[in-house]
Amino acid sequence: MEIASILICIFLFLSTLFSYYLIQRQKRNSMHKAKLPPGSMGWPYIGETLQMYSMDPNIFFATKQKRYGDVFKTHILGCPCVMLASPEATKFVLVTHAHLFKPTYPKSKEKLIGPSALFFHQGDYHISLRKLIQNSLSPNPNTIQKLVPGIEALVISALDSWAEGRKVINTYHEMKKFSFDVGFLAIFGQLDETYREKLKENYCIVDKGYNSFPTKIPGTAYQKALLARKRLGEILSQIICERKEKKTMQNDLLGHLLNFQDENGQTLTEDQISDNIIGVLFAAQDTTASALTWVLKYLHDNPKILEAVEAEQKTTYEANDVCKKTLSWAQIKNMPLTYRVILESLRMASIISFTFREAVVDLEYKGYLIPKGWKVMPLFRNIHHSPEFFSDPQNFDPSRFEVGPKPNTFMPFGKGVHACPGNELAKLEMLSLVHHLVTKFRWEVVGSQSGIQYGPFPIPQHGLPARFWKESNQSQTQLGGH
Numbered sequence: 001m002e003i004a005s006i007l008i009c010i011f012l013f014l015s016t017l018f019s020y021y022l023i024q025r026q027k028r029n030s031m032h033k034a035k036l037p038p039g040s041m042g043w044p045y046i047g048e049t050l051q052m053y054s055m056d057p058n059i060f061f062a063t064k065q066k067r068y069g070d071v072f073k074t075h076i077l078g079c080p081c082v083m084l085a086s087p088e089a090t091k092f093v094l095v096t097h098a099h100l101f102k103p104t105y106p107k108s109k110e111k112l113i114g115p116s117a118l119f120f121h122q123g124d125y126h127i128s129l130r131k132l133i134q135n136s137l138s139p140n141p142n143t144i145q146k147l148v149p150g151i152e153a154l155v156i157s158a159l160d161s162w163a164e165g166r167k168v169i170n171t172y173h174e175m176k177k178f179s180f181d182v183g184f185l186a187i188f189g190q191l192d193e194t195y196r197e198k199l200k201e202n203y204c205i206v207d208k209g210y211n212s213f214p215t216k217i218p219g220t221a222y223q224k225a226l227l228a229r230k231r232l233g234e235i236l237s238q239i240i241c242e243r244k245e246k247k248t249m250q251n252d253l254l255g256h257l258l259n260f261q262d263e264n265g266q267t268l269t270e271d272q273i274s275d276n277i278i279g280v281l282f283a284a285q286d287t288t289a290s291a292l293t294w295v296l297k298y299l300h301d302n303p304k305i306l307e308a309v310e311a312e313q314k315t316t317y318e319a320n321d322v323c324k325k326t327l328s329w330a331q332i333k334n335m336p337l338t339y340r341v342i343l344e345s346l347r348m349a350s351i352i353s354f355t356f357r358e359a360v361v362d363l364e365y366k367g368y369l370i371p372k373g374w375k376v377m378p379l380f381r382n383i384h385h386s387p388e389f390f391s392d393p394q395n396f397d398p399s400r401f402e403v404g405p406k407p408n409t410f411m412p413f414g415k416g417v418h419a420c421p422g423n424e425l426a427k428l429e430m431l432s433l434v435h436h437l438v439t440k441f442r443w444e445v446v447g448s449q450s451g452i453q454y455g456p457f458p459i460p461q462h463g464l465p466a467r468f469w470k471e472s473n474q475s476q477t478q479l480g481g482h
Contacts, residue, residue, distance in 0.1 A: 034369040037082055039064065039073035047075025057454065058353065061085070061379055071368055081375040082368075083354075085382040087389070087408035092365060093357055093378050094416035095408075098122075101357035101376055103418055108214030108222070112206055112229050113282055114275025119418060126417070128262055129276065134421035136256040137186060143251060144425050145329045148432070150185050152327050154178060155433045159441055162468040168446050171296060172463035175289035182429045183284040186422075187277055188239070189252040198235050202228040203281060210282075229278075236274040253280065280422065287351050288426045290457045291412075292433060294349040295342060297460050298396050299438075300445050305341065305398065310438045312337045317439040332431050340398035342430050346412035348396055350381035351457050355414060380411050443468045 042048035052060045061083065064072050070086040084090060093101050102122055110120055118129050137144055158178045162169050180200070184191060209225025216223050243250075243258060257273045268276075299306045316331050357376045362369065370376060385393045389409040390400060413420040420426070437443070443466050451461030 034364045034367060036371075037071045037073045037368040038068040039083075041073065041075040041080065045078065047078070047080075049076045049078075052076055056452070058350075058381055058385075061354075061382055062385075065379070065382055071366055079375045080371075081377055082359075082370050083377050083379055084365075085379045087383060087406070089365065090378040090380075090383065090411065090415060091408045093376055094355075094414070094418070097363075098416050098418075100360055100363055102360055104356050104358040104375065106214070109210065112210055112225055113279050114229075114233075114271070116269075116272040116275035117279030118276055118421075119279060119283070122417070124262075128260075130417070130421055132256055132260050133253065133276070133280065136251070136253045137422045137425045139329070139424050139428075144186070144428055146251065147182075147185060147425075148329055148332065148428070149326055151182055151429055151432050152436070154181050154185065155429075155436050158433075159436055159468065160470075163441060163470050166467055166469050168465050168467050170463040171466050172289060172293045172459045175292045176285055178433070179285045179288040179292070179429065180281065182288075182425070183281045186284075186425055187253045187280060189250055189254075191239070195235060195239055199232065202232045202235070203278075206232065206278075207282075207285075232278060233271070233274050236277060237270055240270055240273060253277070283420065284422055284425070286457055287420075288429065290351045290459050291342075291346055291349065291426070292430055293459055293464050294351075295345045295430060295434065296437075296443070296466070297445070297449075297464055298345050298348065299341065299434075300443070300466075301449065302396055305396070306438070309338050309341060309434065313435050313439050316435065327432060327435065332428060332435075335431055335435070337398065338431060338434055339427075340401040342427065342434070343401045343410075343412070344396060344398040347384045347390065347410060349458055350384045351412070352414065353381040353458070354379045355418075378415075383409055383411070440471060441468055442471050 040048065042051065048060075064074065064083065065085045070084065070089060072083050074081050074083060084093060099122075103119055105120060110117075113120075118126060118133060121129075135143070139145055155178070158174065158181075162174055180203075184196065184199075205228035206225045209221040209223075209228075212221035212225070214222050216226070239254070240258070243254060254273070254277065257268055257276060260268050299309065312335060316327070316335075320326065320331075354377045357378075359370050359372050359374050359376055362372045364370070383389065386409075387393055389406055408415065411419075413423040413426075446465040446467055448461055452458050453461055
C-alpha cells in the first residue's frame with residue numbers, strides 16, 4: 001500500500017509539472033506571436049521627444065491616435081512607450097491588472113520629494129499609507145469638514161490681497177500660494193509662523209528645481225533644490241519631535257501619520273513621515289492651482305454660465321449674510337451647478353493629461369506585446385476630448401455632467417489604487433473660492449485670452465494675468481468684467 005501511495009504521489013507531481021510546462025510554453029508561444037503595437041520610435045535614443053515638444057503635446061498624441069488607433073508605440077524622454085487611448089485600456093492598466101504595472105518616476109524627482117512618498121510605491125506599504133492619507137482627507141466631521149472655516153478664511157484673505165489696488169496679478173502664481181496654504185492647514189493645522197516661513201522658503205526652492213536638468217553642479221537649480229530638500233527634512237524633524245513631546249492628539253494629516261501602526265505594530269519613521277508630507281504638498285499645489293486658474297478662465301469666457309453660477313451662490317451668500325454665518329459643509333455640498341462647472345473645467349483642461357506606469361512583466365493586450373520595462377501611458381486627455389464619449393468636446397458645457405459619464409471616460413484625479421487621495425479636499429477649496437469670488441468680487445483677464453503653456457501642467461498663457469476688485473454694494477453689473 002505504501003509503494004502504491006508513493007507511486008500515486010510521484011504520478012501527481014509529474015502530471016502537475018508537465019501541465020505547468022505546457023501552460024508556460026503556450027504563454028511563450030502566445031507572446032512570441034504577439035507583436036509590438038504600431039507606431040514610430042523616432043531617432044535613436046531621443047526618439048520622438050523633440051517632435052512632442054515642438055508642438056502642443058495634445059496634438060502630438062491625438063495625431064498618433066488618429067493614425068495608429070487606440071494602442072500605439074513611441075519613444076519619448078529616453079524611454080520606449082506604449083500609449084493607450086481607450087477607457088478599456090485605462091481600466092486594464094490602472095484597475096484590473098494594476099499589479100502588472102508599477103508607478104515610475106525619474107530618480108532625480110524621487111530624491112527631491114523623498115523615496116518613501118506614497119506615489120512611488122505599490123503593494124502593502126502603498127495600500128496602508130494611501131488609506132491613511134485618504135481617511136485623513138475624507139469628508140467626515142473629524143477631518144476635512146473641520147477645515148471648512150479655516151479654508152474659508154484663507155479664501156477671503158487671498159481674494160482681498162488680489163483686489164488690493166486693482167493691480168494685475170498672475171492668477172496661477174497666486175493660486176499656487178493659496179493651494180499651498182490650504183495644504184499646510186490640512187497637514188499641520190495651526191503651525192508656528194517661524195516654521196511656516198522656513199518651510200515655504202525651502203519648498204519654493206525645491207519646486208523651482210523639480211523640473212530642471214538634474215545635475216549636481218553647484219549653483220544649478222537642481223543642486224539648490226537638493227540642498228533645500230535636506231533643510232526641509234531637518235525642519236520637519238523638529239516639528240515632528242515637538243509634536244511627539246506634546247503628545248497631543250490632532251486630526252490633521254501629521255497627527256494621522258504619527259499615530260499610524262501597521263498590522264505588525266510598526267510605526268512610520270521620521271523620513272517616511274517627511275517624505276509623505278512633501279509628497280502631499282507637491283500633489284496638492286500645482287494641480288489644484290492649475291484647475292482653479294482654468295475655472296476662472298472658463299467662467300470669464302462664458303458670461304451666461306457665470307451669471308447662473310452667481311445666482312446659485314447668491315442664495316447661500318444672502319442666507320449667511322443675514323445671520324452673519326460662515327459657509328457650512330452642507331452648503332458646500334449643495335452647489336450642483338458650480339460643481340458641474342468644476343467638473344467640466346477639469347475635463348476641458350485635463351490637468352493630468354496622462355500617467356506613467358512601467359510593465360513589470362512581458363504581457364499582451366489586444367493582441368499586442370507590451371515588453372517588460374517599457375513605459376505604459378494611459379492618455380486621459382485623449383479620452384476626455386473624444387467625441388465618442390463627450391459630444392462636441394471642445395465646447396465648454398457643464399450641463400453634460402447632469403448625467404454621469406460612462407465608466408472610465410472621466411478621470412481628472414486618476415483611477416484605481418493610485419487615484420488622488422486628496423480629491424475631496426481639492427473640491428472643497430475650489431467650491432469655497434468660487435463662492436466668495438462670484439458673490440463679492442469682479443475680475444477681468446488682461447491681455448491675450450488664448451494660448452496654453454506647460455510647466456509641466458497646462459495653464460492659460462502667462463498664468464492668466466487678471467485684475468480683481470471688490471464689488472460695491474450699489475453695483476449690480478455683470479460679473480467677470482463683461
